[in-house]
Amino acid sequence: MRRIQSLPCLRIHKGGFKRNIDTSNIVKTKDFEKPIEKLKNGNYKMKSGIVYLCFSTDFLIEEADDWRQECSLKRNWFCFWVNTGGDVDMMSENKNDLQEKIELIFKDTNIITGFTKIKDGQFKEEFQSALIFAVPYTHQLSLTTYRESVFHEGIIGAKQILEGKVAEIENLLKTEGIKYYIPEVAQKDDGRFRAEFSFKDAAADAGIGWFGKNDVIITEKYGPRVRLSAILIDHEFDYAKAYEKSQCPDDCDKCIKVCPGHALLNVAWRKGMTRDDIIDITRCNKIRSAFYDKLGRWGDCALCLAVCPYGNPDEHSK
Numbered sequence: 001m002r003r004i005q006s007l008p009c010l011r012i013h014k015g016g017f018k019r020n021i022d023t024s025n026i027v028k029t030k031d032f033e034k035p036i037e038k039l040k041n042g043n044y045k046m047k048s049g050i051v052y053l054c055f056s057t058d059f060l061i062e063e064a065d066d067w068r069q070e071c072s073l074k075r076n077w078f079c080f081w082v083n084t085g086g087d088v089d090m091m092s093e094n095k096n097d098l099q100e101k102i103e104l105i106f107k108d109t110n111i112i113t114g115f116t117k118i119k120d121g122q123f124k125e126e127f128q129s130a131l132i133f134a135v136p137y138t139h140q141l142s143l144t145t146y147r148e149s150v151f152h153e154g155i156i157g158a159k160q161i162l163e164g165k166v167a168e169i170e171n172l173l174k175t176e177g178i179k180y181y182i183p184e185v186a187q188k189d190d191g192r193f194r195a196e197f198s199f200k201d202a203a204a205d206a207g208i209g210w211f212g213k214n215d216v217i218i219t220e221k222y223g224p225r226v227r228l229s230a231i232l233i234d235h236e237f238d239y240a241k242a243y244e245k246s247q248c249p250d251d252c253d254k255c256i257k258v259c260p261g262h263a264l265l266n267v268a269w270r271k272g273m274t275r276d277d278i279i280d281i282t283r284c285n286k287i288r289s290a291f292y293d294k295l296g297r298w299g300d301c302a303l304c305l306a307v308c309p310y311g312n313p314d315e316h317s318k
Contacts, residue, residue, distance in 0.1 A: 098176060099237045102131065105168050111135050111161070112219055112226070114206030115237040123197065127181060127232040129239075131169070132199065132206040134219055134226035135162045141225070142314040143258070146306040158227040169231055179234040199228040204271070207240030210247050211269035214255040214304035215279040218248065223311030224304075245270045248310075255304035261287040264304065 099115070106113050112134040118124045138157025139150050166182065173180045183197035200217050203209055209219040209226075216224040246269040256264045263283035267273070275281060287301050309315050 096235075096237070098172075098178065098235055101172055101176075102169060105165060105172070106133070109165075111165065112208050112221070114203070114208045114240040116202055116205040116207075116242070117236075117239055118232065121197070123181070123183075123232055127179070127234045129233050129235055129237050130197075130202045130206070131231045131233060131237075132202045132208055132228065133162070133165070133230075134203065134208050134217070134222070134228055135159075135165075136222045137225045137227065140222065140311065140313050141302075141306050142312050143303070143307045144314055146303065151302050151306075154225075155227060162227055162229050166229065166231065173231075173233065181232045183230055183232065185229070197230060197232070199230050202230055203228055205242045207242055210243040210245065211273075211278065212246065212248055212255065212308065212310075213253070213266060213268065213278065214259075214264055214308070215275055216305060218246075218308065218310050221311055223308040225308075225311055242271070252309065254307045254309065258303045258307045259284075259287075260301070260303065263287070 103113070114132050116130050116132065118127055118130055135158040137151075137154035138161070139154030141147070141151055141154065170180070170182075183199075184195065185199075200211065200215075203217045204211060208228075209217040212218040212224060214224065217226070217228060218224050219226055248268065250268065253266055256266045261280075261283040263280045265278055265280065267278050269278060290301075
């Protein structure tokens with residue numbers, strides 16, 4: 001939300017005497033709407049920052065009450081008093097400029113994005129929010145078209161698209177002077193295979209998708225055939241509604257049956273469950289290791305992704 005420490009220019013201050021202004025006459029000036037005026041390109045004329053006011057400004061003047069109501073309701077703004085010696089924090093109820101600029105980067109793409117508040121974990125004290133995005137694999141395979149090499153190409157294609165968008169967002173955040181951090185994708189090779197920041201947990205919180213019975217995020221449009229990434233940002237955004245439980249049909253067990261390692265426990269996810277409630281990760285990684293030995297690539301067993309009916313090319317062609 002856009003912040004300006006000011007109240008829209010209701011001009012009553014002692015300096016008025018020097019310019020022959022009768023400060024006992026409460027008036028609304030031509031600059032009343034200045035903080036919310038926009039340029040043709042949609043940007044605000046007044047840049048975000050501090051506007052210095054004297055202590056005889058209008059906040060406690062009864063005659064200005066009607067104008068504050070107009071400011072609050074007509075322009076969809078609200079004002080509240082912060083105990084900082086007379087400053088007023090003005091915040092727009094609409095999405096802030098930064099969120100609009102980020103969303104513009106993803107406009108006309110097939111990338112799914114969402115914001116979530118960082119509520120726990122090692123990063124909660126340093127960053128307010130996480131931007132999560134899901135990039136569809138460039139090859140959307142089904143079980144009938146599944147090939148390990150083609151699946152790998154689809155991952156690499158999504159990775160390249162993702163890296164380009166991350167670079168754009170990085171440039172934007174640097175320009176705006178906003179602190180950010182890009183979590184490492186790699187999991188710790190400690191037998192538990194956990195990353196420093198869970199993209200999947202954040203994706204569910206950001207409303208991008210839910211955990212399937214294969215312990216992978218399922219999106220409505222592409223199913224699990226997406227590559228996730230995240231950028232942690234020290235900024236507040238408008239947050240999406242989180243998924244709280246699985247949307248997979250209770251009787252769907254396609255991913256369970258196709259798993260060569262019999263690693264999936266046929267459990268419907270609900271928020272608060274752990275990975276161990278859904279999958280035997282040791283069994284899963286034995287299969288992944290076998291593919292690594294055979295193909296020289298880590299993790300190219302994706303049968304549980306290919307068989308998922310959500311976003312399945314075979315299902316759409318029927």
